[in-house]
Amino acid sequence: MTKEHDATLAATLNALREAIGDDAVRTGDAIGERSMTDYTRHAPMRPAALLLPRTTQEVARAMMICNDAHQSVVPQGGMTGLAGGAVPRATDIAIALDRMSGVEDIDVASATMSVLAGTTLQVAQDAAAQAGFELTLDLGARGSCQIGGNLATNAGGNRVIQSGTARDQVLGLEAVLATGAVLTSMSRVIKNNTGYDLKHLFIGSEGTLGIITRAVLKLHPQRASRHTALVALDGYDAAVNLLRSLARRFGNDIGAFEIMWPDFFDFGVSLTTEARSPFEHAHPLYALIEHASFDARDDGERFASALGDALDSRAIRDAVIAQSVADARALWAIRECTAEFPSRLDPVNFDVSLSIGEIGRFVDQCRAALDKKWPGNRSYFFGHIGDSNLHVTVDGHSVPGVEHHAIYAFVYAMLGPLNGSVSAEHGVGLLKREFLPISRSPEELAAMRAIKHALDPNGILNPGKLL
């Protein structure tokens, strides 16, 4: 940092203190660890300042000052991101909406909730539940992540097959542009064809186009009964056929369809309390399936009967149906072994998406290529295939001396010819920026840059991320 930059920064901070108050502008040690990096633990860095505005108007005033000073700003939510999208540089000013938290109202007639962006997902979920609804957005970090971050990254999570991603839950949005202009589109209506749908531009833009300050979210009726089964399959094509046949029979009452390849499944089983498979034999592929219906009197008989039919016609090899909540938890524990990845592995994580029909071939091809390139590598394949989303984790410990970056580059390069996406749900942030051209054409990137420049002409919002 030059002396000139120091002087400009000092003037900016003074203007900010005057505009939004001394206690809303933190510097130095007053900025806690949380503001320095996200769940990736990527290059922690103390930003030049941390702003803690209380209102949308304060966000707007702060942005106006930063824009005039060409001062870069990094919007931060719960810092649970997995792509480095909210990690600051030493010269950035971070802005966190922790003080803009809470559910503003729940409108039962329109089944909507108006919520401030700094509200944690769990607080919003609980408020919805208390009003007799379900906020269907759900992910592991629910206790820490914030609605603003969920929307800025278009979070995916556990219920996408049934209710879509974060984007699909949004009816209205308020965002502050880099210039300080406030776009208030807090619509509660389902149909609104009055010009460009600006909310979709901010959702998933990772803080590069505006700061989301409030949102109107859709609420869904609560599903009254849930039944879980673990199914053994001949292979990937059988999994897709089962998915389509269950969709024909149950529509979107199928609430989870999680595919686990044997390496992943065996690792998951080894970490459960009983440490043995619910099946007597090993199988080529496993699916964890949830049926969730609105009918409180649904005893799971229809779901069991569908699986029975599948067994009779050899569409599946075997099935275990949970008979209790404890049973269901034990089955889910296998899939949720991913929580142990950070402590047991040196995880190199991929979150890619591909056309559903191509995922099986990609897994075979990817595993063969990894084995050829790095014999002895340990890699785990699993995915929300109903959402076209595949996760791959390569254990860095199994390929000593190999840089993570080399593994990323190797796997992403295989995606390009298949029109795959380098980020299904985690976003691009810092970590995948260099790989973005694998999934986006030069024309698409040029259009994104034109839009970025139109809304943030000085380029102050989250520079170096995404684009």
Next chain:
Amino acid sequence: MTKEHDATLAATLNALREAIGDDAVRTGDAIGERSMTDYTRHAPMRPAALLLPRTTQEVARAMMICNDAHQSVVPQGGMTGLAGGAVPRATDIAIALDRMSGVEDIDVASATMSVLAGTTLQVAQDAAAQAGFELTLDLGARGSCQIGGNLATNAGGNRVIQSGTARDQVLGLEAVLATGAVLTSMSRVIKNNTGYDLKHLFIGSEGTLGIITRAVLKLHPQRASRHTALVALDGYDAAVNLLRSLARRFGNDIGAFEIMWPDFFDFGVSLTTEARSPFEHAHPLYALIEHASFDARDDGERFASALGDALDSRAIRDAVIAQSVADARALWAIRECTAEFPSRLDPVNFDVSLSIGEIGRFVDQCRAALDKKWPGNRSYFFGHIGDSNLHVTVDGHSVPGVEHHAIYAFVYAMLGPLNGSVSAEHGVGLLKREFLPISRSPEELAAMRAIKHALDPNGILNPGKLL
């Protein structure tokens, strides 16, 4: 038109003929009536030329030539729009994609369809049905309207309560910008967080940002059984309570929830074959409700039982359940009397949306205000209230000497304080452009203009529409 303009136009047309062929550039009488106006019959006008490209590359070449010449271009689909969005001026060049028609493929594994923009909705629907799926987008003009126009206007229609608007059916899109740049984002994946979601920008932008040339659409499983009922209600609050209670019990198996106020209902009944109400008495409000489930063995007993419970608890006043397809058609005929509006009335149509809880009050207030302003006016209120969408039709014959424009201005002015939308599904086009500021703030309009300028710097795409 000046001589200078004539000379420039002649040069542009020559360049176009050279680029995409003589037979793809029509002028004068070779341009049929269809290209002159849409379903509004608004100011028919023969455009300076009509382009009929065969490929995306030809669209791109044509746009590059028009952009260089600063020549305005009006994209046209099936010309079934209800807002004048595709009506040309004499100085515009129209572009129609009739030759870019057909379903490219249906991908059963990912339950998607790739379709050219000039394909009629019905052709796409039929192809989906033949593959065992349902394309849930549906509207009256299905035989003429084209997928490109459906997406450019974010069409709503008959199935929104169950499956969303046109926007919600799109996974991938290809569009040609004003500059001729081709944005090909023909993704088949459900999750894709790699930068700005450009497709949502083109959907609903009414041809002002780009020309949609292809799309990947979601396909849904076919619903196997449908049951229809007509319900009599105490009033609007009872309707909302019934909507919520049916949603809790059946989720989105509720496929229609059409509310008719008595004036509309009585008019509808008077036009049916029997010309008498299915109910013995008159009631304050009527709802036509459809239950559509994936279960082929669903005999309607659960739906009937839900309505029986509602009757027992006096949540509803009466109910008629269709016992046959003919019965169901007879009930739908009342609601579909709107097809007779153009021949029986001088219809001044409103297609507004409001928060679901506020629609009832708005109807009361609007009717009282209309009666006070124009005693003796005949007005009809009905709506897809599950979609927050209200339609109002004022019969111009009942208020002789009153300009349509005065009626539009009077009703739209009442929407503003309620954060209503002047267009739920029909779009803005030419007809509602002056009323757009009722639903959009100056900041939102400025952001839209900035985006428009970023993607279409010469302002050649559909000038005078929307913004």
